[in-house]
Amino acid sequence: MTQAPERYIGGGVPRKEDPALVTGRANWTDNIKLPGMLHVSLLRSPYAHAKITSIDVSAAREQPGVVAAFTGDDLAEDWDKNPQANPAAVTGYGMSLDQRVRQAQEGGESSVTDTPETTGEQPVDEKTRTFVSWIPTDDTKIPNHWPVARDEVNYAGDIVAVVVATDRYKAQDALEFIEVDYEPMEPVVDVEAAVADGAPLVHEDIGTNESFTWTLATGDIDDAFNRADVTIKERYLQQRLIPNAIETRGVVANPDAITGGYTVYSSTQIPHILKYVLAVYCDVPEQQLRVVAPDVGGGFGSKLNVYAEEVIALVLARKLGVPIKWIEDRSENYLATIHGRGQVQDIELAATSEGKILGMRVNLLADMGAYLMLDGPGIPILGAFVYPGVYTFDAYDFSVTGVFTNMTPTDAYRGAGRPEACFAIERIIEALAREVGLDPVEVRRRNFYEPFDEPTDTPAGIQYDSMNMPMVLDRVLELADYEGLLEEQRRRRESGDPVQLGIGFSTYTEICGLAPSQVLAGLRTGGSGWETAKVQMLASGKVEVITGTSPHGQGHVTSWSQIAADALGVDVNDVEILHGDTALSPYGRDTYGSRSLPVGGVSVHLAAQQVVDKARKISAHMLEAAEGDMEFEGGRFSVAGSPDQNVTIQDVAAAAYMNYDLPEGMEPVLSEEVFWDPPNFTFPFGAHICVTEVDTETGFVKIRDYFGVDDCGPVINPIIVDGQLHGGIAQGVAQALYEEAIYDEEGNLTTGSMVDYLIPGAPELPKYTLERTVTPSPTNVMGVKGVGEAGTIGAPPAVINSVVDALSPYGITHIDMPASPWKVWQAIQDAQGQEAGTRDADLSGRPSQAADSTDTEGGTDS
Amino acid sequence: MIPIAFDYEVAESVDHAIELLKENGDEAKLLAGGHSLLPIMKLRLATPTVLIDLGRIDDLNYVRDEGDHLAIGAMTRHCDMERDATLQEQCGLISYTASLVGDPQVRHRGTIGGSVSHGDAASDLPSALLALEANFVIKGSGGERTVAAGDFFEDYLQTTLAPDEVLTEIQVPKLNGAGWSYKKFNRRAQDWAVVGVAAVVERSNGSIGSARIGLTNMGSTPLRATAAESALSGADPSSVAEATSSADEGTSPSSDIAASSEYRRHLARVLSRRAVEEALSR
C-alpha cells in the first residue's frame, strides 16, 4: 500500500486546535470557576517513612476563610462505603487469569465483579484500597493506598490532611496550623537495598519489599549461552524521571443537582478510565458520573492515572455539596505525580564470534515507589517485549521484580518500559561490536530481520507487523555523512583536540497501538484496547466525529478531521471532532501508549466508511440506480457511465435526516459508530545518529547534530508527526544528558523544582534532521502505526553511544544517564587513573561511577 | 508556593527607605527587582513581615561616566547594563556578565544592587565586581560610606550591609586597554553557575602586567584567585596554563548535586586558564 491519493491525508493541514491556544483562550482546568466553589490545599508528609502518632486540624479550622479541614481518619468512611469497591477487585484481582478466561468463555456471570463467590477459595481483601489496575501475577502484593494517609506515611508527599477554604491563599495559610506528630521510620530509598536481606520494609504488613516477579522465556536460553563464542554481561541504570507536563494536574468536582451525581473536570489523559475507577472507588453510580478532560497541558503518561486528589475532590464535593477545586502546585507535582523509569537492568548477551546474537537474558529490578499506581507494575512488562529490539535470535529469558521503596510511586512516562528496553539492547550491542571487533553498524546489520511486510515472530513471543531496518539505516548513514564524520573524528583524535567528536547509533522499534484486548487480558493489564468512533452527518451536511481518544497536544482534532474529510469527501473545516467528555462519548479508551492513531484514528476511518456505505445505498435509491453502479468520488455519488446523474453526500445526509423516502427498512440519519479492536500492535521503527562534541577538559557534552530516519507507516499529517518526533527526541536527550530525580538518604527529593531538575531548554537542544520512509502495517486498513513515543525510545542510546564513542580513546565503555559534565569528567579521571576525588556529595543513592566501570567492562567467558 | 502575608511600603527616596528600615527593624526586607527574594518567599524559606519597595525610586537607575570610573545606580537592571553603550565600551565585563544572568525575563527585573546585596556566591556579577575591584556606595542612618568589593561579602548570604543601610551605587573602573573575560559554566543557559570565572588582565610589553580573577560559587562568598593572580603577575602569556593551575587555592567550594568540590576546583582551574587566555586575546 502506498500513500493514498487523498485530499487531506498526508498533507500538512495547519492545526485546528491552535486558535484558542495561541490567543490564550483555552479552557484549562485551572480556568474553571464555578459559583460557590471552594479550594483544597493538602498537607503532605515531609517524611519518607513515618508513623503518624497524632494529628490535629482543629486550629486550621479556625483560620480565616477555612470551611473545613479533615484528617485521613475523618474521611475514612467517605471512600469506605463499598467495601468491595476497588478497581483491582473490579478488574478481576483475586481470580487467576485462567479462571477469568474460563468464566468468560462459559458465558457465566460477568467476570468483572469480584465477590467471594466468584473468587472461590481466594479471599477478597475487603480492606485493600488501591488504584492499581495492572496486576501481573496472582500473588502480587498490593499495599493499602489511602487517599489521605491514616496511620503511616510511605513517601515524602503522601497526603496527611485536607483543608477546604474560600480561596487558595487562605487554604495554603491554614496548612501551617495543622499539628502532626510523626515517628520517623527507616526509609527505603534504593531499589537494590530494598531487596537485600534485612532491609527495612516499606509496608510491614506485606512482609516483603518485593511486590511481584514476572517472567517470560522463549527458546533454550542455556543452550544459547553454551554455544556462544562470546558472552557479555552489563548493568545499566534507568534513573527516575519526573514527567513535568508544563500544566500541573488539577481537578474540579461539581455536584449535579439534576442527576444527583457529579461532574468531574480533571487534567487527565483518561477521562473514560477515570470515570469508571472513580465511580468504583467512591461508590458513585457510574451513570451519574460525568468526567470531562478540558484542555490538557501535556501528559507524557503522568496524567494516565487515577490519583488520590481526584478521589478527594469528588468525595469532598459529595460531603460538602459544593464545587471543589484542587490545583497542584509545582512542588506537589514533583512529589505527588508519578515518576517514570527507575530500573536496574542486568543484561546478558550470547553471541558468535561473528557478532550474531544467539540469546539474551534480562533481569530487572523495577522501582514501584511506595504504592502501586494504575499501570505501575505493567511498565517493565511492556518493555519485556522489545528488549530483543530490531534483532532476531532464538532464545530469550526475561524476569522483572517490582520493588517497593519509600519514594514517589512510578508509572508510565513517555515510552513506558520501551525506552529502557531499547537502551539496554542498543547499549549492549555496542559492547558486542567492541568484543568481536566490528563496526557498530555492521554488527547491527548482521542481526537485523530481513525486511518483511507480514507479521513475523520475535524472540519475545509476539509478532512484529512490518519492518525494513536496512533501508532506514542506509538512509540515515547517508544523511549524516557517516564517512565524513569518521574522518573528522580521526582528525580530532590524532590532533589531541580537547573537544572530541562522538558518533552514536540507535536502531529501534516501538510497540504502538496498545490494543488487542485479548492480549491485554493475557498480560493482566486490567484494561481493554479497543477504541470507538462515531461519525455523524448532520441535517446541514456538516460532520461531527465523536472519538474515544483524549488528546492533550497530539492534534487529534486536526488528524481525525483529515481522516473523516477524506473518507466522506467533504471539506476538512466541515468536520468537528468532539472528545474528552464522557457525556459526549460514553465509551472510549483514551490516549496513551501511541495508540490513538492505529486504534482511534482507524476507528474514525472505519465509521466514516460505514457512513459512505449507507449513503451509497440511499444515493442509489435517490437516483433510481443499482447500488452496484454507484461511484463515489470527491463527496459525490454518481451513476457509472452517467456522470450527470449524481448527488452529493450532503444531499444524501439531508435525505437520510428527513426520512421522507429511504430504501425500505432503512433507519434515518447518517450516523455510524464503530468499536475497533485490532488484531495486533503496530511497530514503527527507525535509525538515529547523534553527533556530540565532548569537552574532555570540563566534561561538557554538546549535541551538534541529530539525524533520524523513522518509519511509522503512512502519515496523516506530516507536521504533527515531525512535532511528535522532535518532542520525543528532546525528552530522550533530556534523559540521556540532563534529568534525574535524586533522593537523599532520608528519602527527600533533592531535585524538587524546575531549578534543580534540569529540563533542557532551547539553547540545550539541537536542530533535528529527520526523514521518513513508509512501510505500512498489515494490522489495519490504513496501514498506520503511530509515533508518539518513537523519539523518546530511540534517542537515549543514540546520545549515550555517542558520548561513549567520543571517549573511547580513553578506554571508557560506559557512562550512566544522565551523562552530566561531572560524570563525564569523573569517567575520564578514572580512566586515566587520576585521583578524581571522592564524590563526597553523592546524593543519588546509586553505586558510584567508579564501581560501575568495573561492571561495564563486558566480561568474556569464551 | 504562595508567600506568607506581609506589609508593603513604597520607599519614595533612599532616605525614606533608610527611615523605613529603622522603623521596621529586622522584620523588614528591601525589595529591588525581587528575583532573589520573591522565589524564596514563595517557598516560605524567607518570611519578612515588611517589604520596602525600592522600585519607585527613579534616580537609582543609571550608568554615568565619572571620569576615572563608571557609576552604576543600584536599581540598574541587568538588561540595562547589557545594552548600555558606555558600559559596553568602557567596562565590557559588566555588560557581558549581566547578559548571562538568568534569562531575559529575569534580566528585565533583576538589578545589580539586588544581586550584590543578596550576597549569593553563585551570582555572576559579584565575582566580576571583585575582579574589577569595584567600590560600593552604601547609605545608612549614619551617613554614606564606600566599601571595596573585597570587603563587602562576609559569609554565606551575608554582607557588610547593616540592617538600616542601602546599597546605592556600584563604581567600576574603566578598563581602557585591559582585557577581560567571564567564563560561566552551567548545564543549562538559564541556570546559576556551577562555577564562574571573571578575569581582568593588563598587558605590559608582551607579558602579563597584572591579572585579577574573581571566582563564582567557589565558597560561601565570591572569591579572588589570589595565588593564580600572583603567578600571572609579570608572567609570559605562554605560561598561563601553569599559572592558573593554582586558581582554586584558598577556595572551599561546596559539594552538591551539580558538582563535587573536587570537580568545582578542577573547573575553576580550567575556566581560569580559558578566561585569562580570552582576556589576553581581547
Added chain:
Amino acid sequence: MRRIQMTVDGRAHVAEVEPRLLLLHHLRENLGIGGVHTGCNTTSCGACTVHIDGESVKSCTVLAVQADGHEVTTVRGIMENGLWHPMQQAFHEAHGLQCGYCTPGMIMASISLLKENPDATEQEIREGLEGNLCRCTGYENIVKAVQLVQQHTNGQPA
C-alpha cells in the same frame, strides 16, 4: 490591602489587593485572564510570561503591587484590529505548539526577544528563549516560528 491601578491589555483596572498577591494570580483570578498560565512557580519555565511596559517578565515573580501604575500586556492583548499578532500566526503556521500550555508565555517572550534583537540568529533566538520551557515540541518549530516572523518583517517570503 492596597489599592493599585494598572492598564492591562489596554484597559485600566483598579483593585484592592493583598501585597503578597502575585501579578500572575491578580491577572488570572481578579481579572479573569486565563491565558496567563501557572507553570513552575520558581521563575524557571516562563509559562506566566507577560509584558510590563513592553518587556517580558515572569508574572509569578512579580507582586501585583509592583506593577501598580504600569502597563501590562498579556497574550490576550496583542491582537490588532481583530487580527492575530504575527507571532501568533507564525506559531500556528510553524506548528510551534502542541499542548499549547507554554505557548502564551513563549509567544510573549518571543515578541520581546525580536523587539530587542530583530535580527537574532538561530542561536540568539534559542538563547533568547532560555527562560521558557516547552515539554512537547523540542523547540525546533518554536525557533522556526520566530524566524518566520523575522522573514515576514524583513519582507522576505516565508
